[in-house]
Every structure is written in C-alpha cells, then in structure tokens.
Amino acid sequence: MTTTTASAPLISKRAIIDWLxxxxxxxxxxxxxxxxxxxxxxGAFLTPAGEFTFRNIADLFTPSILxxxxxxxxxxxxxxxxxxxxxxxxxxxxxxxxxxxWIRSGLLTFSGVASxxxxxxxxxxxxxxxxxxxxxxxxxxxWFGFNLYSTGFNLLSFFGLTITYMYFQIPLMVxxxxxxxxxxxxxxxxxAEILGASTWQYWRMVALPILWPSLLGTTLLLFAxxxxxxxxxxxxxxxxxxxxxxxxxxxxxxxxxxxxxxGYALALxxxxxxxxxxxxYIWLRMRAERWQK
Amino acid sequence: xxxxxxxxxxxxxxxxxxxxxxxxxxxxxxxxxxxxxxSFDAYRSVFSDFQFRETFxxxxxxxxLTIIFGMLLVVPTAYWVRLRLPQVRPIxxxxxxLPLVIPAIVIVFGYLRLYNSSSILPLTxxxxxxxxxxxxxxxxxxxxxMYRAVDTAMRAIDVRTLTEAxxxxxxxxxxxxxxxIFPNVMSGVLSGAFITFAIVMGEFTMAALLNRPAFGPYxxxxxxxxxxxxxxxxxxxxxxxWLSMGLLQLVSRFQKSAPAKA
Numbered sequence: 001m002t003t004t005t006a007s008a009p010l011i012s013k014r015a016i017i018d019w020l021x022x023x024x025x026x027x028x029x030x031x032x033x034x035x036x037x038x039x040x041x042x043g044a045f046l047t048p049a050g051e052f053t054f055r056n057i058a059d060l061f062t063p064s065i066l067x068x069x070x071x072x073x074x075x076x077x078x079x080x081x082x083x084x085x086x087x088x089x090x091x092x093x094x095x096x097x098x099x100x101x102w103i104r105s106g107l108l109t110f111s112g113v114a115s116x117x118x119x120x121x122x123x124x125x126x127x128x129x130x131x132x133x134x135x136x137x138x139x140x141x142x143w144f145g146f147n148l149y150s151t152g153f154n155l156l157s158f159f160g161l162t163i164t165y166m167y168f169q170i171p172l173m174v175x176x177x178x179x180x181x182x183x184x185x186x187x188x189x190x191x192a193e194i195l196g197a198s199t200w201q202y203w204r205m206v207a208l209p210i211l212w213p214s215l216l217g218t219t220l221l222l223f224a225x226x227x228x229x230x231x232x233x234x235x236x237x238x239x240x241x242x243x244x245x246x247x248x249x250x251x252x253x254x255x256x257x258x259x260x261x262x263g264y265a266l267a268l269x270x271x272x273x274x275x276x277x278x279x280x281y282i283w284l285r286m287r288a289e290r291w292q293k
Numbered sequence: 294x295x296x297x298x299x300x301x302x303x304x305x306x307x308x309x310x311x312x313x314x315x316x317x318x319x320x321x322x323x324x325x326x327x328x329x330x331x332s333f334d335a336y337r338s339v340f341s342d343f344q345f346r347e348t349f350x351x352x353x354x355x356x357x358l359t360i361i362f363g364m365l366l367v368v369p370t371a372y373w374v375r376l377r378l379p380q381v382r383p384i385x386x387x388x389x390x391l392p393l394v395i396p397a398i399v400i401v402f403g404y405l406r407l408y409n410s411s412s413i414l415p416l417t418x419x420x421x422x423x424x425x426x427x428x429x430x431x432x433x434x435x436x437x438x439m440y441r442a443v444d445t446a447m448r449a450i451d452v453r454t455l456t457e458a459x460x461x462x463x464x465x466x467x468x469x470x471x472x473x474i475f476p477n478v479m480s481g482v483l484s485g486a487f488i489t490f491a492i493v494m495g496e497f498t499m500a501a502l503l504n505r506p507a508f509g510p511y512x513x514x515x516x517x518x519x520x521x522x523x524x525x526x527x528x529x530x531x532x533x534x535w536l537s538m539g540l541l542q543l544v545s546r547f548q549k550s551a552p553a554k555a
Contacts, residue, residue: 034388092304119496124319135321228397275394
C-alpha cells in the first residue's frame with residue numbers, strides 16, 4: 001500500500017479513503033479490546049510506582065494463587081475431556097449411528113440452545129436438580145434410600161462444577177464435531193473393509209488419525225471456554241470455590257491481593273492460558289480442514 | 294450394523310437424560326413453592342417483583358442498543374473490507390475472534406482501569422457514561438458472532454456488482470449501504486441479532502463489575518437470597534435462549550434456501 005501512495009497522488013487519495021472506511025472499526029477495536037488488554041499486560045510488569053519488574057509474575061507462584069490456577073485448570077480439563085468424550089459419542093451416534101433424522105436435527109437444535117445456556121441460570125438449574133433438595137437428590141433418597149450427599153458428593157465442589165460445566169461443553173462439542181464426522185467419506189470405510197480391516201482397525205488407523213486434529217482442537221476450545229467462565233461458578237458456589245476467575249473478580253471488587261499490579265498479572269495468566277489453547281485450536285483446525293475439502 | 298445402532302441409541306439416551314433431567318428438575322422445583330401442591334406461586338412472585346421488570350427492561354434495552362450499534366459498526370466494515378480492502382480481511386477476522394480468546398472478566402478489568410473517573414476518558418464517572426461503556430462491552434462480546442454472521446451473508450451476494458449497479462443509477466453511499474447492502478444481508482443481520490440478544494440477556498460479569506442494574510446480576514442476587522424464585526427465573530431464561538436460538542435457526546434455514554451466488 002505504501003508504494004502506491006508514494007508513486008501517484010490520485011491513487012493515494014483513494015487509498016486514504018479505503019483505509020478511512022475501516023477506521024471506525026479499528027478505533028473501536030483499539031479502544032474497547034486491544035488497549036484495555038495491553039494496559040493489563042504492561043501493568044503486570046510494573047510496580048505500583050511504575051517501574052519495570054518481574055515481581056508480580058513471581059508472586060503468582062504463591063500457594064494461594066497457584067491453587068486457584070490449579071483448581072481452574074483441573075475443572076477446565078475435566079469438563080473439556082468429559083464434554084469432548086460424550087459429545088463425540090453423541091455426534092457419532094447422529095452421524096454414523098443410523099438413527100432417524102429427526103434425532104439428528106433435534107439434537108443439533110438443542111445443542112445450539114444449550115451451548116448458549118450458560119451463566120447464572122445454569123447454576124440454578126443444577127441446584128434444583130442435584131442440590132440438597134434437588135429433584136435427583138430427593139428421588140434417590142425417597143425411592144432408593146440412597147443419600148447422595150452422604151457419599152461426600154457436593155454440588156459446590158470440583159466435581160459438581162465439572163458436571164455443571166459439561167452442560168454447555170457437550171453441546172459445543174456436538175456442534176463443532178458433527179461437520180467433521182460428516183466429512184468422513186463412506187469410501188474410506190469400504191476401502192478399509194475390502195482390505196480386510198476390522199471396525200477397530202478402521203477407527204484406529206483411518207478415522208481417528210483424520211479426526212484427531214478436530215477432536216484435540218475442539219477439546220482445547222472447550223478448555224478455554226471453561227477456563228474463562230465465571231458466572232455459573234459464582235452463582236453456584238459464591239466465593240467458596242477458589243478458581244481464577246472468581247479470585248480475579250474478588251480482586252477487581254476489593255483488591256483482596258493487596259497489590260493492584262498482582263491483579264494484572266493474574267489477568268495476564270488467564271490470557272496466556274486461554275490464548276495458547278486458542279492458538280493451538282486454530283492451528284489444529286487448519287490441519288483438520290485439509291480433509292474436509 | 295445392529296450393534297452400532299444399539300450403541301447409538303444408548304449414547305442418545307444417556308445424552309438426552311443428562312440434558313433433560315436438569316430442565317425437569319428446574320421446572321419441578323419452580324412449581325414447589327406451595328407446600329402441599331404444585332403452583333405457579335414462584336412465577337407470580339417473580340413477575341410481581343418490580344426489580345425483575347426493571348432489570349429485565351434494562352437488559353432488553355441494552356440488547357437492542359447493542360444490536361443497532363453493533364450492526365452499524367460491523368456491516369459497513371464487512372462491506373468495505375470485501376469491496377476495497379480484501380488484503381486486511383485476515384487481520385479484521387483475527388480481531389473479531391479476540392473476544393473469544395480474552396476472557397470477558399479480563400476485558401472489563403481493563404475498562405475499569407482505563408476509563409475510571411481519574412483517567413482522560415472518565416466513562417465510569419457518570420451513569421450515562423457507564424451505560425455506554427456497558428453497551429460497548431456487549432458489542433465487543435458479540436463481535437465474533439455478529440461479524441461472522443454478516444460476513445457469511447455477504448459472501449452470498451455480489452457486493453461489487455450491487456455497488457456498481459447502485460452507483461450507475463446515481464445512488465450515494467448512504468443509499469447504497471442502507472437500501473442496497475443492508476437489506477441483502479438481512480439474514481446475517483438477524484442471526485447476529487438473535488445470538489447477541491441471548492448473550493446480553495444472560496450476561497453477568499460485565500454488568501456486575503460495572504455496577505449496572507442488568508438482568509444477570511439480578512439473577513445472581515435472587516439466587517443468593519431466595520429459594521424457589523431462582524428456578525422460575527432459570528426456566529424463563531431458558532425460554533428466552535430457546536426463543537432466540539429458535540428464531541436464529543429459522544433465519545439461517547431461510548438463508549440456505551435462498552439462491553446463493555459466488
């Protein structure tokens with residue numbers, strides 16, 4: 001673009017107009033997306049007095065913050081693996097299971113809704129189902145004399161949060177994986193069968209090697225999705241479960257870490273983790289798309 | 294073949310029960326407010342709460358404003374990029390995906406630091422400023438969905454030919470944009486609008502941290518203080534999500550049946 005601006009003044013005027021056309025978008029993106037994020041990122045490397053330091057990053061490795069990251073990562077890994085596994089079987093069932101078509105369209109429609117049904121209401125739904133007086137809890141108690149809560153189960157815990165998160169993780173997996181499974185050609189299976197492959201060999205040596213970038217990539221997307229979520233966890237557990245978004249929420253509200261710049265470092269840690277998993281996801285998706293042409 | 298179909302049915306049955314039981318549980322719980330019998334008391338209590346009406350109305354208005362201003366930003370940009378600046382498309386697409394990468398709580402944290410009352414642009418210093426900031430934050434959150442919906446719709450129409458045809462008939466830029474481009478990408482605009490509506494209505498983090506009386510923080514407040522109303526609210530929220538996603542699917546189905554051009 002710079003070469004054309006330098007050579008002919010007439011074209012340069014047009015070039016300026018061209019770039020002015022996206023100026024509103026760029027200004028918006030800078031003001032409400034990029035600069036606020038950069039402000040936190042640079043703040044993570046500054047002392048409150050404004051000098052450069054690695055102190056805040058080092059302070060992230062204190063037990064209380066590390067444990068917050070650790071439980072966040074565990075919940076995100078568990079809910080993304082669980083969501084990916086169940087979502088894979090559901091997508092497999094509707095694409096290759098030979099089921100009536102209304103099940104396929106029904107599940108896809110429902111997945112579109114449920115993947116957006118997160119936040120505070122989802123927490124209410126699970127409290128009403130698996131809470132101390134929830135439907136399933138009461139049902140198990142009255143009909144089978146089985147007290148769920150005597151087994152150590154608690155909805156306001158790692159396990160409870162994982163089960164709840166899977167409610168939006170599974171549908172997301174179904175939505176993304178169904179097109180990938182649709183892309184598996186019948187000829188591949190037929191070719192494998194003619195060559196004498198068993199079902200297991202076909203999946204292990206043909207289908208899964210083609211699918212793994214989609215599978216792994218989507219799992220990473222689910223991981224980032226769970227890692228950044230706060231509303232469900234906050235409504236479910238209040239501040240009793242110490243995950244990173246809730247810690248950051250408390251820090252924003254009332255500087256619980258007693259160091260604003262440590263708060264920036266906490267935010268930077270979140271960006272790094274979700275950023276890495278998203279970049280890997282995009283890279284894997286590009287690999288997966290090679291087979292979908 | 295038979296074993297496979299059986300396995301598929303089992304997978305669907307397990308999945309369906311996991312999805313349906315919490316909805317049944319919520320519905321059942323929301324009807325349990327009266328001790329001896331099922332009743333709609335919880336819903337009555339919710340609807341008679343003036344805070345419900347106020348926060349619901351506030352979020353509704355925010356959703357509408359977000360959709361209007363979001364579309365005024367996204368449609369001309371997507372149009373311009375397709376027409377004049379195809380080389381910057383990857384950059385624009387990357388920017389529109391950023392809100393999926395950066396958690397909402399981090400974005401709003403940045404706002405609070407950047408636009409606080411002692412900064413050069415003290416948006417959080419006044420109520421109307423904070424409302425504006427909240428709207429911008431919702432626009433940011435919905436950017437990935439809006440941009441993709443509009444850009445997909447724009448792929449189906451020939452932007453260049455439409456523009457040249459309108460120009461040769463003497464149309465000016467506003468006419469081209471609002472009477473030529475907008476109507477042709479209406480399906481994309483509507484899909485973007487419905488998903489934005491669903492996002493804004495349930496959003497909690499932004500509104501809570503900016504201290505605005507939106508529906509999400511209200512839900513959280515009720516959840517912390519009452520027993521049966523939260524379930525009734527969850528049923529209502531699910532109905533809203535279902536409605537907007539249902540309309541979205543209806544629109545996108547309509548879009549697919551429309552003749553697509555390269």
